[in-house]
């Protein structure tokens with residue numbers, strides 16, 4: 001079993017992950033180690049560094065009693081420049097029972113899966129997908145809102161390059177939801193994603209601002225590098241910042257989510273607001289990844 | 300059919316018929332014909348067709364079907380017909396169609412893993428033929444006919 005893209009996932013599979021995450025949740029909270037993956041080895045191959053995601057997978061694996069090998073920085077790792085991903089995967093598969101990988105190129109996880117029979121878990125492939133993030137996001141919504149069907153979710157910020165957004169949009173698309181995409185015109189979500197969602201029967205809207213009364217506001221960072229000059233960036237990005245002032249225009253029951261790390265798109269002054277759930281969301285990363293690891297490697 | 304063959308019958312070779320007007324040069328480009336190969340090529344443009352208005356025709360002498368990249372032609376001219384000529388006769392007539400999987404065009408996404416010297420062929424899954432839309436199996440992006448043709 002591979003975890004490559006939420007676009008391929010069936011609703012029943014997502015529900016199974018959420019169900020299992022619910023069981024892992026108290027275990028993760030109590031930090032008591034289980035033994036269900038004892039004797040199993042997970043390889044974490046981060047061809048693009050991400051200390052946070054790597055740490056989350058490593059912790060989840062250790063909580064299940066397993067061992068972790070791998071690297072977080074390809075420059076200092078044994079992956080020689082010039083070796084193909086296909087070769088690296090064929091070598092590493094003999095060391096481990098499953099591979100978690102992050103790679104700067106879109107489609108890397110799908111390619112890796114063609115060169116091995118051990119499970120591949122995609123922890124981010126370029127701007128394409130980050131499915132385990134989407135699953136933990138869904139768990140957060142379910143846990144905090146007690147349902148997913150019937151909700152309206154606003155996805156905001158950099159919708160064009162944000163893999164988190166792409167994964168979450170497709171995952172939400174398996175449920176009966178409406179999605180609002182809020183972004184500056186230059187960072188609109190790709191047309192084919194809109195088309196895919198529409199043909200799945202999802203109601204989709206696009207807007208230019210984050211003033212919303214949706215059940216969920218999911219904010220992502222707008223990066224400077226996406227703009228030709230700093231002035232243009234500042235003009236655009238300031239409209240996608242949550243602070244005490246802009247929070248007044250957000251619905252009283254709107255849950256605020258963010259994949260973290262944040263830079264300045266959410267100011268710390270609103271952290272105490274009861275609608276701010278991004279740290280809770282982040283904490284669900286461990287039980288979600290425990291659920292996923294136990295599903296792909298468990299007996 | 301008889302009428303247009305009268306314009307200039309070829310003895311042996313291939314006639315690409317029912318090409319959309321204005322696409323001839325795009326097709327010539329992918330036929331790999333140059334000084335070295337030396338085939339004689341005749342182009343007929345804006346030919347009155349019995350059924351569907353005007354069309355273009357390309358005739359290539361001494362060319363074999365297996366020397367043509369039919370899939371590439373299909374992407375540019377999905378309704379074209381290939382006629383194989385032997386001794387001035389049409390011995391075989393084939394309507395070409397867009398394949399279900401396009402593997403003869405690189406993924407138009409430059410940062411797709413298939414464009415990074417990995418040992419795989421491109422794999423563009425055709426999701427719609429009219430107008431053409433294909434999704435890369437790897438990077439999951441969807442491309443239009445224009446984007447695909449640019450990469451031929």
Ligand SMILES: [Zn+2]
Pocket residue numbers: 107406407408411412413435436437438439440
């Ligand atoms: Zn691709």
